[in-house]
Amino acid sequence: MASNLPCDTLKGNYSLLPCGYQHTFLIRDPKRTIVSYYKASAGCGIKFDEWLPSSGGVKQLYDLFVYVTEMLGQEAIIIDAYDLCNNPRQILQKYCKKVGLQFQDKMLNWEPGNNDHWLPFSRNAFFTEAFTGDAIRSSKFLPMANIDVDMEGLSDYGVKQIKEAMPYYELLYEQRIKPMGN
Incomplete structure (x- = not known):
């Protein structure tokens, strides 16, 4: 099940979770x-330094993780995008086992498109393309290269x-969740 809460709704108020x-x-x-x-x-013409939250939102994600594990006493399941894209079968099999679902091969492929759920978050068509274009056109997990990221031109912020x-x-x-061999 998914929540309809906007991304910034919680702002540390986990009673809304x-x-x-x-x-x-x-x-x-x-x-x-x-x-x-x-x-x-x-x-997109968005001012990156004004739009990107502190720590790129990673600290906020970590704070939520701490709340879920320590205050709610739940096992929080963590999946790294690189692991998922490069080992989708292994990661999804382990994930399904943890959440009590039966893994099915059809989880590895899907029909491209199905992007109506992105519309409330987009300001215009280019925003949607820039941030979600590859995902919208995808039909399977595509491997990610393990290369150094070029940070040239990245602002000090x-x-x-x-x-x-x-x-x-x-x-x-x-x-x-770790792929085999890690």
């Missing part, structure tokens, strides 16, 4: 995420956010 859910956290290396946000926002985000990302990363 819907009850009865198995909390799953999807994480991605802040170096990749923040650089990606920077490039996409530049193409972006570099600062990456530095703030990394310790929280690393704490979450250590507790993720």
